[in-house]
Amino acid sequence: MSKINKLAIVKLSAMGDIIHAMVALQFIKTNYPNIKIDWFVExxxxxxLQYNPHIDNIYELNLxxxxxxxxxxxRQIKLARKYSKNEYDLVIDAQGLIKSAIVSKLIGKKVAGFSKLSIREKFAASLYNQKISISYDKNAIDRNAKILSxxxxxxxxxxDILNKKPFLFFKNKDKKIxxxxSxxxxxxxxxxxxxWASKMYSNEKFANITNSLDENYLIVWGSESEKQIANNIANNSxxxxxxxxxxxxxLKALVSKVDLxxxxxxxxxxxxxxxNIPSITLFGNTPGYRNTYETNINRIIESNSKVNPYKLDKSDFSIKEIDEKNIVKMAKEILYEEKN
Incomplete structure (x- = not known):
């Protein structure tokens, strides 16, 4: 392979998917210390992505x-074409959608992406020069690691992934947090x-968790409807x-300081x-084995639903059936037992 000096990564959305891809940056830099990396994102x-020392430029699109x-x-096509002047040695489409494949093709001549059988929008693969194969139902973090390496x-x-260094960075945070x-x-x-509403755990059960463990609970929210949910939980705790x-x-700064x-x-x-902060992620109609990486401190609890990663069921509200006692038990193991 010819020498890669300038790399463009196309991973447009959403937040969790972008985080799953970002883990690769530290390993790219280990293997290519002088490489310039630009990232294209919604x-x-x-x-x-902001303040990540491994990213040289963050280019915003609004597809x-x-x-x-x-x-x-x-306007978006014109914007993407403008970035072709950056003369990338390689563009990697880590998203695998038709729109991300088109963006990748507009900004660079040599484009790598997932193979036809590795993505849902199969036409996207026809726009890549190099095709990487990994089953769509494999772990999302493993998929991102492969497409970006x-x-x-x-x-x-x-x-490598289990021994990763923390890779979210922040400045100018609100010190009130x-x-x-405590x-x-x-x-x-x-x-x-x-x-989606069907990916959200029960308000009442969240409140029960806070009343089962006498600790300091903080709730963040991103919309007025989420704020109402947060207030509802707080009113019962x-x-x-x-x-x-x-x-x-x-938010990144806050997450870095909490215990769980x-x-x-x-x-x-x-x-x-x-x-590298302890977590318990709750899964109902999305596949736990695919959407996160389990470690000693990062655990998952799933509902009893059989989830098809190729066709998620937004009408499946089974996450609300998860017994909060199991969450409390796991929280105790993480917070207390593993420190001894």
């Missing part, structure tokens, strides 16, 4: 705007929102604080894994 998620305004398509002629192993942290009790962050709305850098994160299968919960 503007709404760019702050997840989601095309749904509301078809004329936006031409194999085109560069090296391998990221499971051992530290006022909510010095006398364990700080447990609850992530109560998600992209004596030791819960609903935080003011946080920007992503402040308990949450749904969503971006902020995955931040804990990225920062």
């Amino acid at each position: 503007g709404a998620f760019s702050k997840v 989601k705007s095309i749904k509301k305004n078809k004329k936006e398509l031409f 194999e085109p560069l002629d090296f391998i990221i192993t499971k051992k 530290y006022e909510f942290l 010095e006398n009790k364990k700080n447990i962050l609850l992530i109560v929102g998600a992209s 004596s030791n819960v604080t609903v935080l003011p709305k946080l920007d992503l850098n402040s 994160v308990i949450g749904n299968d969503t971006g902020p919960t995955h931040m804990a894994w990225a920062l």
Whole structure:
């Protein structure tokens, strides 16, 4: 393979998926210390990448705007074409969608991406020069590790990932977050929102957890509906604080300081894994084995649903059936027993 000096990574969304791909950066830099890495992302998620020392430039696109305004398509194409002047030696489409494949093709001549049988939108593979094969139902972090290393002629192993360094970075955080942290009790962050209602755990059971362990609970929220959920939980508990709305850098900073994160299968919960902070991720209609990496401190609890990763069922609310006693038991193991 010819020498790669300038690499573009296309991973547009969503927060959790971007985090799953970011783990590869530290290993790319180990193998190519002088490589320049640019990342193309939907503007709404760019702050997840912000301040990462391994990324030289973050370029924001707004492809989601095309749904509301078809004329936006031409503006976004023009924007992507402009970046072809950067003359990348290689572009890697780590998303595997038709739209990400088109963006990749517009910004670089040599494009690597998933093979036809490795993605759902199979046409995307026809736009790649180099095709990487890994089954779509394999672990998402392993898939990202492979697509971001194999085109560069090296391998990221499971051992590498398990021994990763924290890879989310933050500056200019709101220092008020530290006022909510307790010095006398364990700080447990609850992530109560998600992209679908059917991915969200029961308010009542979240409240039961907070009443079962006498620790300091903090709840973050990203929308008014999530704020209402947070307030509902707090109204049924004596030791819960609903935080003011946080920007992503402040959220990263907060996650890095807590003792445990308990949450749904969503971006902020995955931040804990990225920062080597203990976590319990709850899964109902999404596959736990695929959407995170289990470690001694990063655990999962799944509902009894049989999940097909090729066709997720948004009408499956089985996450709400998870027994909160099992969550409390696991939290005790993480917080107390493993420290002894």
